[in-house]
Amino acid sequence: MAVWRRKPNRKVTVHSDQDTQFTSRECPMFLHQHDLESSMSRRGNCHDNAVAESFFQLLKRERIRRRTYPTRDDARRDKFDYIKMFYNPKRKHTNNGMLSPVDFETRRQKLTTAGV
Template sequence: MAAYVWTAQGWLYVAAVIDLFSRRVVGWSMSEQMTSQMVTDALIMAIWRRGRPDELLHHSDQGSQYTSEPFQRLMADHGITCSMSRSGNVWDNAAMESFFSSLKTERIKRKTYRTRKHARADVFDYIERFYNPKRRHSTIG
């Protein structure tokens, strides 16, 4: 899944991969364009950070970035099972929707970023200095 962050320079897109067990963002990437490379980079970071368990399921929507050949090849090369939401079903991806909702309401909602660089730094700060190490998650106490 991805979020859109408005800046005075235009949109900044944020892709993330969440470990449902720990609720940590284990992979993320940001770009000026919504591309398959951006979501591929987020998954590569997640694989690098978490290692390669025996069984891994990656769930996403049916966006063209996730159905792209490079992204699908990366999953196949790492033995990752692909799972995609049914068209129009927002509940299939509730954990990601919850993360992006938290990002928007807790950090970017009332901010105006002058540059994409400022937005990148703030999103990084939110993920790595607040969300992962400090934020409490009701599902895991």
């Protein structure tokens, strides 16, 4: 979905752990077809991909913990809602000047366009 929506014009790194969707045969083919580069942590070493691990820790702490979902679809919808409606557009991050990811990227694009 990110490739379809964002249409990156240069190689993008995809940070992941060793979960089954990332270690399947299809994943490397997909990454190659879309000029994406895999960055996968070693088994059991959360420090290899600190960015991905930090995100999943926040997702669990801020959204999933202490919730019981009636169905897998309900869980998927709730995670999608967290990412799309809160994490990306609203949640402020200390590592990007207390801007949300969307605001940070918009600001960066404006600076790049202005030649700064």
